[in-house]
Amino acid sequence: MMNQSNSTYPFKTLPLPYAYDALLPYISAETLLNHYDAHYSNYVRNLNDALSKYPDLQDWSLKALIVYADSFPNSITKDIKTNAGGVYNHEIYFQSMSSMHQQKPSGNLLNAIIRDFGSIENLLFSIKSLGMAIVGSGWVWLVFDTQCRLRLVTSEKLDVPPISILFPLLTLDLWEHAYFLDRKSKRGEYIDAWFNLINWKEIEELFPCG
Numbered sequence: 272m273m274n275q276s277n278s279t280y281p282f283k284t285l286p287l288p289y290a291y292d293a294l295l296p297y298i299s300a301e302t303l304l305n306h307y308d309a310h311y312s313n314y315v316r317n318l319n320d321a322l323s324k325y326p327d328l329q330d331w332s333l334k335a336l337i338v339y340a341d342s343f344p345n346s347i348t349k350d351i352k353t354n355a356g357g358v359y360n361h362e363i364y365f366q367s368m369s370s371m372h373q374q375k376p377s378g379n380l381l382n383a384i385i386r387d388f389g390s391i392e393n394l395l396f397s398i399k400s401l402g403m404a405i406v407g408s409g410w411v412w413l414v415f416d417t418q419c420r421l422r423l424v425t426s427e428k429l430d431v432p433p434i435s436i437l438f439p440l441l442t443l444d445l446w447e448h449a450y451f452l453d454r455k456s457k458r459g460e461y462i463d464a465w466f467n468l469i470n471w472k473e474i475e476e477l478f479p480c481g
């Protein structure tokens with residue numbers, strides 16, 4: 272698992288669990304390097320910069336900062352919420368992909384997919400439909416709820432789903448920086464290619480329901 276949702280300040284730039292060229296031919300090394308180095312790393316740095324001014328928040332976990340950001344004073348909320356979302360969302364995104372391409376879900380996760388979506392194909396079709404419908408930048412998430420039901424949700428910009436009640440299994444980054452160098456504005460092509468990269472083995476481990 273790559274994400275540091277339970278970690279506290281100062282947050283680290285976590286190493287990618289694969290090489291920059293490990294996602295070829297679906298995502299280029301140039302795109303992944305730019306995504307990790309320019310975007311994700313910036314959010315980590317900016318979040319630490321923001322928190323350096325607020326010692327009272329330095330022992331809060333990333334997850335707590337996200338869940339409670341709206342209760343902070345306005346002057347703090349924007350800085351913290353935006354950058355914490357940028358860190359969290361990207362860590363789930365990078366963790367959602369693997370150098371072991373074309374994996375298939377199995378076991379309890381596969382059973383839950385069939386129960387809640389009918390088939391893997393239906394699930395992927397729904398992810399693509401939601402992804403294509405997002406105007407501007409955003410994310411599609413596969414989550415499970417407190418009843419162990421799988422659900423798809425979307426979030427805009429750097430927003431995070433309500434992670435106190437929904438538990439993310441994967442997320443698809445639909446900001447243009449995730450695909451523009453490789454595919455220009457062809458978001459549908461990127462989504463189809465991305466399906467080959469889903470780290471179903473890791474996702475099965477995150478899904479605790481029997």
Ligand SMILES: [Fe+2]
Nearest residue numbers: 310444446449
């Ligand atoms: Fe991104």
